[in-house]
Amino acid sequence: GQNIDQPTEMTATEGAIVQINCTYQTSGFNGLFWYQQHAGEAPTFLSYNVLDGLEEKGRFSSFLSRSKGYSYLLLKELQMKDSASYLCAVIMEYGNKLVFGAGTILRVKS
Amino acid sequence: GAVVSQHPSRVICKSGTSVKIECRSLDFQATTMFWYRQFPKKSLMLMATSNEGSKATYEQGVEKDKFLINHASLTLSTLTVTSAHPEDSSFYICSATSDYGSYNEQFFGPGTRLTVL
Numbered sequence: 657g658q659n660i661d662q663p664t665e666m667t668a669t670e671g672a673i674v675q676i677n678c679t680y681q682t683s684g685f686n687g688l689f690w691y692q693q694h695a696g697e698a699p700t701f702l703s704y705n706v707l708d709g710l711e712e713k714g715r716f717s718s719f720l721s722r723s724k725g726y727s728y729l730l731l732k733e734l735q736m737k738d739s740a741s742y743l744c745a746v747i748m749e750y751g752n753k754l755v756f757g758a759g760t761i762l763r764v765k766s
Numbered sequence: 767g768a769v770v771s772q773h774p775s776r777v778i779c780k781s782g783t784s785v786k787i788e789c790r791s792l793d794f795q796a797t798t799m800f801w802y803r804q805f806p807k808k809s810l811m812l813m814a815t816s817n818e819g820s821k822a823t824y825e826q827g828v829e830k831d832k833f834l835i836n837h838a839s840l841t842l843s844t845l846t847v848t849s850a851h852p853e854d855s856s857f858y859i860c861s862a863t864s865d866y867g868s869y870n871e872q873f874f875g876p877g878t879r880l881t882v883l
Binding site for chain 1: 798800807808809810811812815857859861863870871872874875876877879
């Protein structure tokens with residue numbers, strides 16, 4: 657089976673830095689995505705990692721360690737609008753299917 | 767670019783009726799479309815994968831006679847929830863991908879909120 661674990665909820669303060677972790681055990685692996693989803697809306701793409709290391713894109717960075725089955729999403733200079741659910745998803749080699757974690761609800765407080 | 771639309775955005779229907787949801791890729795040809803459902807505060811669960819011109823591949827536990835999927839063209843896939851019941855109430859999201867895209871990224875539609883009374 658496929659197993660992707662993320663913390664259920666996190667709270668952080670506006671202007672701070674927060675790290676959302678994701679561990680995975682899947683039968684295949686062709687990369688890992690992070691998505692942001694606001695309530696009642698579709699997920700929006702944040703990042704994609706397929707090689708080990710850190711990918712930086714503005715206030716958002718994502719890290720991958722394939723040997724450890726581990727990724728994290730780092731959000732800097734938090735803003736109130738960053739309050740959302742953050743989904744970690746592994747794309748499988750066969751059929752390009754995405755397997756999602758349960759998502760981490762991030763609450764940013766002032 | 768890479769815009770996916772869904773219609774309707776919300777639908778309320780009576781138990782026993784059928785509901786059709788459309789998913790369109792507006793500015794690219796989608797070789798593959800995916801259908802997900804999402805319960806409140808839960809993650810997306812893949813229901814089926816559809817490729818243009820062929821039968822959809824359903825995930826384990828998803829009734830293919832209940833959730834009819836048609837991918838008639840490279841820009842349109844439809845999901846029909848047949849004889850809907852209250853337990854089918856959910857948020858249904860489609861995504862589309864293209865062989866020409868980068869790293870097989872899936873582009874998501876805005877979702878359809880189905881409420882069955």
